Amino acid sequence: MASKHILIVPGDGIGQEVTAVGKKVLDKIAAKYGHTFTYDEALIGHVAIEATGQPLPDESLEKMRNSDAVLFGAVGHPKYDNDPTAKVRPEQGLLKMRKELGLYANLRPIKLFDELLGASSIKPEILKGADILFFRELTGDIYFGEKGRKNNGDTAFDIAEYSRYEVERIARKAFDAARTRRKKLCSVDKANVIETSRLWREVIQKVALEYPDIEVEHQFVDATAMLLIKDPRRFDVVVTANLFGDILTDEASQIAGSMGMLASASIGDGTGVYEPIHGSAHDITGKGVANPLASILSAALLLDISFGMKAESDAVIQAVDKVLKAGFRTRDIADATTPAANIFGTEAIGEEVLKYI
């Protein structure tokens, strides 16, 4: 019986709708297992800019630092996407949060619930049994290097950077995880062209010496983008840089049937942040159709990783599984065989999950 303080940071778009459901699941777990969870809320992204002018107000950051864990939604707004010259952007809030909280390791487990085999565009016989754990480096690379314009604004530049230390610490996390799984690690880089990738590969090779029990392979990012679709089962743990991880994990969402199913954990020096990998999805915002299962599964990761509540975490995952087994779907994970009556909105499918906890 533990007492924990959880910060809810819905952010933009469907972030609001899905984290509301994630929070209900945490509540139900607290009630069932006799924990005391207290909550607060904080602003980030477009909604924070509207309210305060800042994509991540100091107050939000303070609250994050003082929480035991953060349940996060999404950031982003089409307004800024269509204006490449905007100076203040929602995503700056997300990046600042990652940097300030030292969230250098982003874990993205890709696992297909058997019931969703049909929902993917990939053939079931290729997918069945696929189970990948991505470690995406989250506080370095081209995301955080110097960037700007020169030649009167006619040339733009971005600097990608990695230090040995940065690669080493994410490598160790990935190798440690591989030990608890199928003992395979694939490191993804572009060492045939990029210097940061060559440093990356050197460091992985060196850390690998400490893990003789782990089978290590190095793949180029282009080949990996192909192999993930051709043969997803060949991967166990995948570790890669920030930008490559961004691209490859979105791609890999198709292995899990839908982006709407994928949770992630961002961990590092302090408070852990848990969020769906889907974005703000303004096209479906406010319609009540967003899939909250990724937020619910993010809550499960939160319970497991930040609170060490393995049984509680499993209870959430089992409940999601049961809802799927019962045949209930949100629109994004329905297929041609799903009866219309089984297609639920955000809140309704959330209620089903609660019933099974």
Next chain:
Amino acid sequence: MASKHILIVPGDGIGQEVTAVGKKVLDKIAAKYGHTFTYDEALIGHVAIEATGQPLPDESLEKMRNSDAVLFGAVGHPKYDNDPTAKVRPEQGLLKMRKELGLYANLRPIKLFDELLGASSIKPEILKGADILFFRELTGDIYFGEKGRKNNGDTAFDIAEYSRYEVERIARKAFDAARTRRKKLCSVDKANVIETSRLWREVIQKVALEYPDIEVEHQFVDATAMLLIKDPRRFDVVVTANLFGDILTDEASQIAGSMGMLASASIGDGTGVYEPIHGSAHDITGKGVANPLASILSAALLLDISFGMKAESDAVIQAVDKVLKAGFRTRDIADATTPAANIFGTEAIGEEVLKYI
């Protein structure tokens, strides 16, 4: 009846085997249509390093400049991949060739031959009718910016750079192509994070004003990596930066059934270079099993784009189609229903293609 001088640059690994077949196809076309094609050969990559110490000897570059077109194989060797500290690398030859010949536009058509619907890991009903033309920028971005080490080698950096001019010229090529197709253009960037992407998006928006008949959309690279698998038919022409194009086109090879089917054209200021998008594939080198159809289809692109020989080019594509219709396959594009007797090696399937020209 034309006279043309073609340079064959096989490069490394299976490059040797597949360009030999591509050349035979060019020969057959010359004989059938009464053209005179003369040939020379040049070294690049690992084989060039072994012979001369240079990944792209001056002599090779001179020969490229003095040819009407180049049929290219692949570069790369595991020796360098496993040694991130190697100073001279096969890929440097490829990059230097692209830069020196001003090959700023890399065209990668992704189209599934109907007969290969079963060979992909993606469901046939998702794939059927997919037809994408990628324009990958090929002489800028993080590939060509300054790169190096600092802090006693403990930090590595790479600079990504784009000028307006560089984006504009590839944009125009892509918009022009969209006009001859389904009039849709998707520009891919990461403008929510990266400054070069913001410049990219600005320029695309500006050039779009000159093409009011083209429907333009902007997508983030992570979302695109997902959408390519989820719904490949939504794309017509895709234009993107060098690194994103590298990743996305390899991924998109799965839409075409196999990497072994994909040809590319690199064009710009001078001689055009035509090459399969598969790499050197040392694991199957010398075994006689490499799929030469990408090299053959590269020869078809060469005929069309560099020589303006549309009928000849179509004859090659038709011949490939007929071989597939006849049920013949190389190993990589065979599926469970292919009888063993129909699985051919590199030369044998090449001979079949020749028969149909």
